[in-house]
Amino acid sequence: MTLRKEILFVLFLPIVLVAQEQPTLRLDDDVRGVYDNDLLSADFHRGRREALRALLPKDGVAIFFANPVRNRSNDVDFEYHQDPDFYYLTGLREPDAVLFVFKEPREIADGSHGELLVLRDRDPSREVWDGHRTGTTGAVQFLGLGKAVSGKEFMVDTLPWKEKDKVYIRSTKENLSRDPHDPADLADLMDRVNGTILPGTQ
Numbered sequence: 350m351t352l353r354k355e356i357l358f359v360l361f362l363p364i365v366l367v368a369q370e371q372p373t374l375r376l377d378d379d380v381r382g383v384y385d386n387d388l389l390s391a392d393f394h395r396g397r398r399e400a401l402r403a404l405l406p407k408d409g410v411a412i413f414f415a416n417p418v419r420n421r422s423n424d425v426d427f428e429y430h431q432d433p434d435f436y437y438l439t440g441l442r443e444p445d446a447v448l449f450v451f452k453e454p455r456e457i458a459d460g461s462h463g464e465l466l467v468l469r470d471r472d473p474s475r476e477v478w479d480g481h482r483t484g485t486t487g488a489v490q491f492l493g494l495g496k497a498v499s500g501k502e503f504m505v506d507t508l509p510w511k512e513k514d515k516v517y518i519r520s521t522k523e524n525l526s527r528d529p530h531d532p533a534d535l536a537d538l539m540d541r542v543n544g545t546i547l548p549g550t551q
Contacts, residue, residue, distance in 0.1 A: 391493035394440040398450055398464055401438065405452040408511060412518040412542060413438060415446040417525050417535050434519065440492045443482060445469050445500060445535045447542065455509040462496035467503040467538060500533025508545050516546050 401411055416432040431442045439448055446468040454461040471484035488497035498506065510516075525536040 389440060391440060391491065394438060395493045397438050401450050402452060402463065405450070405517070406515055407452060408513050408515055409452040410510075410514050410516045411450045412516065413448045413450075414519060414522070414539060415441070415444050415535065417522050418444045420526065439466060439494065441466070441468060441483060441488070443469060445531070445533065445538065447503070447538050451509075457496050457509050458498070458506070460496075464495045465509075466492075466494045466497045467500055468497060469533075470499040470501065500538060504533050504537060504541055508541075510545065518542070518546070 405411060413435045414432070415435050416430060418429055419427045421427045429442070429444060435446070435448060436442065438450070439446075446466065448467075449465040451463050451465075454463045455465075457465055466488050468485065468488055469482050471482050476482055483492065485497040485499055488494045522535075522539075525539070527536045528534040531537075
């Protein structure tokens with residue numbers, strides 16, 4: 350083997366070895382399907398919510414909305430990217446969601462909770478096309494949220510407001526498209542929140 354061939358062999362060998370490595374940052378999970386296991390932990394996001402709660406005044410409520418889905422052309426959407434603040438607080442990487450963080454626990458449905466995440470229901474027929482959905486059970490079990498409800502439940506449930514609430518709401522997105530087949534898309538969730546917020550909104 351000539352010197353030139355030896356040099357080329359040494360230079361290209363690492364590329365060949367790297368190309369043959371098996372991925373190690375994926376897990377196969379019977380409940381959630383294949384998912385990344387190198388993401389921030391539920392404890393991290395819980396800690397961020399606790400830090401936010403500590404900054405809220407008495408009777409404070411902080412509200413954050415997920416990013417909308419943006420259409421690229423006809424029936425093709427851009428790859429979805431979650432709002433960084435929303436992801437920082439929840440770990441959820443799905444659209445059509447709202448997070449409420451309460452200074453003091455509120456009576457919500459089945460008990461007293463310091464936070465509420467509204468998100469999409471599981472729907473296997475849609476998940477084939479749109480990807481896996483966390484669902485309310487997954488939000489509590491895997492993301493560590495105190496309480497989670499589906500968007501459809503949220504649209505008809507009584508919201509846990511108090512007259513003296515100080516509501517801090519992240520500015521809503523403009524020009525949202527509405528899905529006529531989804532009664533709880535992001536635009537509907539925003540309308541529900543904006544239509545029921547009491548005086549004192551910041």
